[in-house]
Amino acid sequence: xxNKLSTSPYKGTTDTYPQDMLNRNYMFDVWSSVxxxxxxxxxxxxLIEETALYVAKSGDxxxxxxxxxxxxxxxxxxxxxxxxxxxxxxxxxAKKNELTxxxxxxxIGKYYRYEKPQKGRRRExxxxxxxxxxxxxxxxxLEIFQYIFAVMEEFKALKETYELRVNNRYLLNYLFEEILKxxxxxxxxxxxxxxxxxxxxxxxxxxxLKELELNDKQVSSVLEFLTWTLEDLKKIADKSEGATQLIExxxxxxxxxxxxxxxxxxxxxxxLYYTGTVIEMxxxxxxxxxxxxxxxxxxxxxxxxxxxxxxxxxxxxxGDIILEDYLRTYDLLPTLRTETKVFLPLxxxxxxxxxxxxxRDLRTKxxxxxxxxxxxxxxxxxxxxxxxxxxxxxxxxxxxxNAKKVQLKNMETGxxxxxxxxxxxxxxxx
Ligand code: HAM
Numbered sequence: 001x002x003n004k005l006s007t008s009p010y011k012g013t014t015d016t017y018p019q020d021m022l023n024r025n026y027m028f029d030v031w032s033s034v035x036x037x038x039x040x041x042x043x044x045x046x047l048i049e050e051t052a053l054y055v056a057k058s059g060d061x062x063x064x065x066x067x068x069x070x071x072x073x074x075x076x077x078x079x080x081x082x083x084x085x086x087x088x089x090x091x092x093x094a095k096k097n098e099l100t101x102x103x104x105x106x107x108i109g110k111y112y113r114y115e116k117p118q119k120g121r122r123r124e125x126x127x128x129x130x131x132x133x134x135x136x137x138x139x140x141x142l143e144i145f146q147y148i149f150a151v152m153e154e155f156k157a158l159k160e161t162y163e164l165r166v167n168n169r170y171l172l173n174y175l176f177e178e179i180l181k182x183x184x185x186x187x188x189x190x191x192x193x194x195x196x197x198x199x200x201x202x203x204x205x206x207x208x209l210k211e212l213e214l215n216d217k218q219v220s221s222v223l224e225f226l227t228w229t230l231e232d233l234k235k236i237a238d239k240s241e242g243a244t245q246l247i248e249x250x251x252x253x254x255x256x257x258x259x260x261x262x263x264x265x266x267x268x269x270x271x272l273y274y275t276g277t278v279i280e281m282x283x284x285x286x287x288x289x290x291x292x293x294x295x296x297x298x299x300x301x302x303x304x305x306x307x308x309x310x311x312x313x314x315x316x317x318x319g320d321i322i323l324e325d326y327l328r329t330y331d332l333l334p335t336l337r338t339e340t341k342v343f344l345p346l347x348x349x350x351x352x353x354x355x356x357x358x359x360r361d362l363r364t365k366x367x368x369x370x371x372x373x374x375x376x377x378x379x380x381x382x383x384x385x386x387x388x389x390x391x392x393x394x395x396x397x398x399x400x401x402n403a404k405k406v407q408l409k410n411m412e413t414g415x416x417x418x419x420x421x422x423x424x425x426x427x428x429x430x
Contacts, residue, residue: 026333030154031128050079053079056305057272083317093303096308102133125321133312138249141279158285167277170241178240179225192270194266195269275299275301279316289326298312343372343390344372345393358406389411391412
């Protein structure tokens with residue numbers, strides 16, 4: 001016997017069976033219907049891109065360790081997309097003169113990263129990307145914040161279970177340049193340490209900063225920075241553009257009555273292209289989901305990698321795995337049943353054509369209808385319909401045909417009635 005192939009999916013990927021698809025579609029429907037409610041339009045890009053697109057600006061972690069890339073038969077270095085943002089910038093740069101600003105676009109698609117699979121992180125995952133191009137002011141941020149909160153409301157998430165944390169890259173630059181006076185190389189390393197602050201814990205964080213040869217004064221400056229509040233920002237507002245922007249942003253969130261949002265100096269974000277505001281959202285009601293639910297920021301310079309002028313942009317991405325984990329943690333996934341409304345059993349192969357014609361009629365009236373295809377034992381047909389959670393069974397045998405009626409069985413209550421086809425349709429539709 002030859003070696004048998006494994007039935008397991010590739011490491012870090014998941015097979016989605018029809019039952020799981022119901023949850024997935026529910027989440028994606030909420031994402032996209034709320035996006036449309038805000039006037040966002042859907043777009044799409046290819047799953048593969050030239051590797052250079054990610055090397056330019058995605059940052060070390062994605063470009064060097066997490067990229068699935070290969071040389072194609074024509075000798076081109078190709079990568080399967082690890083994120084959307086560079087592709088989005090590319091397609092906007094390509095048609096910049098034809099597109100009417102501002103652009104408010106969204107997409108739901110699959111991404112691949114060579115990561116260590118762990119809770120909330122897989123090698124294959126879906127992201128919702130929502131981005132706004134052409135708005136240089138904080139109204140872009142506020143629009144996205146309101147979208148995120150509207151989605152959380154739609155999921156019926158309790159306010160005390162999530163929090164959007166906001167920082168600003170210009171403020172971090174102020175720390176690196178004005179307070180710590182770091183070299184370019186060290187900026188990136190200290191930035192990565194800050195990004196991992198909550199994961200490392202204070203002790204390991206200090207240890208790491210010392211390994212990077214930060215002196216005691218610099219280490220204590222970093223620690224102090226991480227305790228800063230909006231009040232502290234007011235003291236440096238005239239010196240840091242980041243502080244000014246954060247103060248203005250939080251004044252506006254307050255005016256709009258947005259809650260569940262706060263300034264958090266440790267939010268850094270790993271990606272290289274961010275310029276101003278950066279955001280991440282966390283589960284704060286449990287210890288089940290320690291990783292960010294979503295992440296994003298402003299990236300006003302990204303179009304320059306295509307030789308184009310800068311174009312203000314702000315957006316974020318939200319992963320499906322962590323969202324589903326979050327919704328499960330708080331029991332927020334509704335009980336979903338199949339979308340098939342009615343099942344038509346088959347008693348005898350002779351009745352096949354008759355049943356098919358009834359099914360065709362039901363389908364043209366908008367009723368999702370499944371028919372039994374082979375005349376097996378009736379009990380097993382009923383079991384099948386019940387296992388699939390189909391709410392109605394329409395039983396049609398010789399007697400019913402002669403009486404020009406059907407037996408309509410409500411699978412939830414078990415009640416069964418002899419009615420006309422029209423009456424049955426009415427009951428199913430109600
Ligand atoms: P990111 O922080 O790399 O940002 O990913 C955003 C979200 O995608 C994460 O918060 C998480 O929900 C999900 N995600 C990322 N990696 C994985 C993984 N390995 N497994 C499961 N879920 C994952 C970006 O990708 C930016 N391009 C977002 C953006 C859009 N910035 C501006 N516009």
